[in-house]
Amino acid sequence: MAIIPLNASPSQEITTTLSGAPCRIWLRQLSTGMYLDLWLNEQPLIMGAVCLTSVDLIRNPTSPLSGKLFFTDTQGNDDPYYTGVGNRFFLQYEVS
Template identity: 35%
Template sequence: MLTISLEKKEQQSFGVNLGGQNCTVTLSQQDKGLFFSMYMNEKPIALNVLCLNDVKLVRYKYLGFIGDLFFNDSQGNDNPTYSELGDRFSLYYDGDA
């Protein structure tokens, strides 16, 4: 399992290699919560997925992405917010999911 470094920003986008897959991840804080989007080799894999605690973000193997990502609350069972990214809320990549 890999922990992905995040910044405490309402909007952020970054490139990351996940299990040999070139990905671009975008996180966006909205009124209803934190949203996740990801492209792999410029192909959309997940778009505007609401980030929930310990819930997979990609979910569907037919999309061609190996593994999955999820957020975890280290202090309870709340859903992630940008202001505590990297401290209370961590983003993980599980290549075996």
């Protein structure tokens, strides 16, 4: 399992490697929650997914990524909010 390093910022874009493939992640905090976009090899894979604690963001069984991408809350079961990202809320990738 890997923790994807994030900052406590209302909007951020990072590049990382998931299952050996280059990925770009854009996270943004809106009034209705935190949202994630994910590009795999510069092709959109997930657009506008609501980030909920312990819920897999990769819900498509035919996805080229075989793992699970999800947030964890180290202090309970709240959904992620940008001010807690990196110290309370962690984005994790678990290879299946």
